[in-house]
Amino acid sequence: MDFNFKTIAEFNDYFKDEKTCYEFLEQQRWDGQPVCPHCGSIKEPYNVKSRSRKFPDIPSYRCSEKGCQLPFTVRTNSIFQGSRVELRKWFQAAYEISTAKKGISSVELASRIGVSQKTAWFINHRLRVMLTETQPELLTGEVETDETYYSGQNKNRHHSKRVKGTGGHAKSPMLGLLQRDGKLILRVLEKGKSNGLTIKPIVRETVSKNAVLITDGFGAYKDLDQEYKEHHIVSHATGEYVRGNWHTNNIEGFWSQLKRGIVGTFHFVSHKHLQRYCNEFSYRYNNRQLTNLERFTDSMKRCANTRLTYEQLTNG
Ligand SMILES: [Zn+2]
Structure with a gap:
């Protein structure tokens, strides 16, 4: 895999289509071996036809565990679930947020990845949740x-x-x-x-x-x-x-x-969202020794089980 780019243009060239993004995410989330996000089974799932008309070639599965049999893709039970935005755009957003020293506003993100400002705002907040260190080690020294x-x-x-x-x-x-x-x-x-x-x-x-x-x-x-x-x-x-x-x-x-x-x-x-902004800034600080690419790859490994719904965000 020629996976070494220095600019956002090279990044976007590499992640040129949905299939590439799905396969990359499978590698990060599952080490390439699908794990059922519903029941946790590691039994090899059935390959099924993609439910997406727009992207018929994205890898899609059905769990082969007797009591489960549910369909899934690598987006299921991850921060990407329930979003209509293409993974390609999510990836670019994650790359931008993990490399921008002072963060990136939703207005700016919207124009860079081509979504509405409201969508960009939601993406930004979900990514902050993804970057949150859930069980940090005790500080010492x-x-x-x-x-x-x-x-x-x-x-x-x-x-x-x-x-x-x-x-x-x-x-x-x-x-x-x-x-x-x-x-x-x-x-x-x-x-x-x-x-x-x-x-x-x-x-x-x-x-x-x-x-x-x-x-x-x-x-x-x-x-x-x-x-x-x-x-x-x-x-x-x-x-x-x-x-x-x-x-x-x-x-x-x-x-x-x-x-x-x-x-x-x-x-x-606002006070209600401040902790998430803090998490974004501390993530970059805590991983400052990594290259931009390493930070992006690391953040993708954290995509599972970090849901944040629009309701939680606006009412919470
Ligand atoms: Zn299952």
Whole structure:
């Protein structure tokens, strides 16, 4: 397989038709051996005729397990299920989102892949769900932990959605935990609830007790030194930012990258969707050592069992 391209044009040349995309996805999802997405059977399924009139040559199956016998393709029970958009377009969208440092807006994505803006918006959100790390390993070593606020400023909102009387600062607190030379975990907290009661459980859940914690002097981190190997505090309130190895510059650098990305690309993100945007940015950060192509291939392996319906997205 000549699978090594450097530009989006080469990428699109390679994934020139639906059949190629299906076969590629089968390789990523199943290592090429179909597994029934309904019952999990690995018995070789029957090959059946494609149900798609437009794409009669895409691989389609029926489970050969006695009690199952259900039809499926590689799209079944994946983020691609129930979407009328061709895989070719989904692939391009996934490639764009996994390579764009500051993300890609639905307006931009719509024009690049040739779908409506509403469809592009939905695709973007589904891809963010796909990129979400569901069971991250505990962070260890030196872990910088820091909180910040995303304020959806009124000037970036649509006229009809501006909030009166808040000065535009309906702030969403976010907690970031960054292992130096390792991974990053981001959590959006409830509005007005950034304190020890909300923050400490997240630290305990995501950071190994053998880790060395580095934080600022925010009261929410108080007493964590009793649970962790070491806890170093740089007191920003008294003007201290760096004490030898102890600082939170890496996570703070990430915050400014995230905020620039959100303001520059998306203009405004509502509290309800913010976690998904965080997942998109942390995915790129956590896989920054991979090439664009490796990131795309890796993301495709995660396509299974990550559904997000339009209803969940708009009502959730
Ligand atoms: Zn089955």
